[in-house]
Amino acid sequence: MTSDPALTATPIRDPAAPEALRGSVEAIVRAQFEAYRDRRRDDSEALLAPDFTFTSPYDDAISRDDFFARCWPPGDHFVEFRIERISADPAGAYITYLVTTEAGTQFRNTEYLTVADGQIHSADVYFGASYAGGKFVAKKPE
Secondary structure (H helix, E strand, O other): OEOOHHHOOOOOOOOOOOHHHHOOHHHHHHHHHHHHHOOOHHHHHHHEEEEEEEEEOOEEEEEHHHHHHHOOHHHHHEEEEEEEEEEEEOOEEEEEEEEEEOOOEEEEEEEEEEEEOOEEEEEEEEEEEEEEOOEEEOOOOO
8 A cells, every 4th residue: 555654653552642642533533544544453443442333324333343344354455545634623533535446446435433532432434436547437326
């Protein structure tokens, strides 16, 4: 995976340290996405609270264990994972990212993550458009 130096932070091994991370919702969210991008599962596990839930158009508040079983493996096939923006408030943050897969397809998603006590407690995912070869790929209506 490619890493944009401007988006790469020192890996976080313990969500309780440093104290600056505990106080920064944006830093916690960024650290989680960087851990996912860089395939550092131990760091990701440390940042997700035991009661973490994940909701998307395909997943209805699945558990932390189900998140790792269903959502972690696809990241092995991403060749680029670029954070485009983060907008934080005291309770959480919106993050928008662009992914390029090994197959050359791209998609952009936005998520809202809730953060408390230095850990992420929930993620709600909103899917964006998909592209192949730089061209929009329409999704088929259900």
